[in-house]
Amino acid sequence: MSIDSSMASAVTSTSQTGNLPAGHPLRTRIADAVHAVRSTTPLAQSFTNFVTINLVANAQLAAGGTAAMSYLPDDVLDIAAICGATYINVGTLLPFYKDALADIARGLHDQGKPWVLDPVAAGLGATRTAILESFRDVPPTIVRGNASEIIVLDRMWGLTDTDAAADDGTRPAGVESVDEVDSAIPAARRLARHLAAHSPNGQGAVAVSGAIDFITDGTHDYRLPGGSALMTKITGAGCSLGGVVGTYLAVADPLTAAMAASLHFNRAGEIAEAAAHGPGSFQTEFLDALWNVTAEQIADSTILQ
Numbered sequence: 001m002s003i004d005s006s007m008a009s010a011v012t013s014t015s016q017t018g019n020l021p022a023g024h025p026l027r028t029r030i031a032d033a034v035h036a037v038r039s040t041t042p043l044a045q046s047f048t049n050f051v052t053i054n055l056v057a058n059a060q061l062a063a064g065g066t067a068a069m070s071y072l073p074d075d076v077l078d079i080a081a082i083c084g085a086t087y088i089n090v091g092t093l094l095p096f097y098k099d100a101l102a103d104i105a106r107g108l109h110d111q112g113k114p115w116v117l118d119p120v121a122a123g124l125g126a127t128r129t130a131i132l133e134s135f136r137d138v139p140p141t142i143v144r145g146n147a148s149e150i151i152v153l154d155r156m157w158g159l160t161d162t163d164a165a166a167d168d169g170t171r172p173a174g175v176e177s178v179d180e181v182d183s184a185i186p187a188a189r190r191l192a193r194h195l196a197a198h199s200p201n202g203q204g205a206v207a208v209s210g211a212i213d214f215i216t217d218g219t220h221d222y223r224l225p226g227g228s229a230l231m232t233k234i235t236g237a238g239c240s241l242g243g244v245v246g247t248y249l250a251v252a253d254p255l256t257a258a259m260a261a262s263l264h265f266n267r268a269g270e271i272a273e274a275a276a277h278g279p280g281s282f283q284t285e286f287l288d289a290l291w292n293v294t295a296e297q298i299a300d301s302t303i304l305q
């Protein structure tokens with residue numbers, strides 16, 4: 001188990017009303033989503049970076065879904081017609097991505113197709129900024145990122161209120177977060193409301209990852225403690241979480257999908273850490289744990305409101 005005493009005190013200080021009760025409808029929806037993924041093997045396609053593409057596909061398979069990677073707008077939109085969700089990750093860029101991703105986001109929006117954005121390294125470089133800005137008015141169903149990425153995307157899309165718009169000193173530092181999850185909470189809530197306002201059914205969610213994940217649909221907030229610090233010592237824990245959020249979005253509403261994927265990762269991270277000897281064996285154990293962790297372990301997790 002990886003919740004050390006400092007994390008336990010952080011949990012206490014951030015919790016509002018304690019653990020979501022057993023039998024709460026959200027827990028039932030999470031358990032149902034895990035069973036649905038494992039019984040229907042949903043396809044979530046990915047337009048993702050070429051550092052972690054293999055881990056994204058393997059995590060989707062181990063969680064119970066299936067994977068397909070695609071990069072050309074006509075191909076992505078054709079596959080979107082037959083898959084449950086699309087995952088877009090802007091970690092690595094090629095010259096054609098700027099036009100391709102703008103076209104893909106517009107096409108997914110026009111077709112009413114659900115998609116997940118991982119705004120990797122948001123704020124870094126003019127091309128990545130242009131791509132992320134092009135998503136503003138045709139946004140995803142779910143944004144999944146680390147705290148710095150969520151803070152930057154909120155500012156980039158002009159969703160901040162007057163006070164928050166003041167430069168708070170946050171700077172992109174590559175793909176790693178330089179901010180605490182709690183400092184991204186107002187940005188996450190604003191982003192979730194923006195996603196919901198642009199969604200055909202009024203639903204959207206934002207998942208901020210870190211030592212204690214924060215999930216919101218803009219109205220309801222949840223904190224998910226746990227996971228493993230070793231998840232930060234392999235590349236692609238965040239990217240593969242984004243892919244698995246896509247897997248869950250193929251079978252569930254955005255809030256349930258973000259919750260189920262994040263809880264699935266946290267429980268699997270803890271199981272893997274107990275068996276691992278370092279980052280290499282951790283990655284292997286992690287994929288095994290994604291496969292073996294039960295729906296009950298996931299749905300019975302601590303969920304702080």
Ligand SMILES: Nc1ncnc2c1ncn2[C@@H]1O[C@H](COP(=O)(O)OP(=O)(O)O)[C@@H](O)[C@H]1O
Nearest residue numbers: 146177209210211226227228229231237238265
């Ligand atoms: N210090 C930590 N302790 C436990 N789990 C963590 C920690 N940091 C990140 N995680 C987990 O690792 C996964 C990836 O999160 P993160 O490292 O924030 O993403 P990214 O790789 O995009 O920066 C998430 O499931 C998150 O809960």
Ligand SMILES: Cc1ncsc1CCOP(=O)(O)O
Nearest residue numbers: 049051091175236237238239
């Ligand atoms: C190292 C690196 N460089 C560009 S994308 C990428 C992977 C980022 O993975 P994650 O966000 O899951 O840590």
Ligand SMILES: [Mg+2]
Nearest residue numbers: 120175238239
């Ligand atoms: Mg990331």
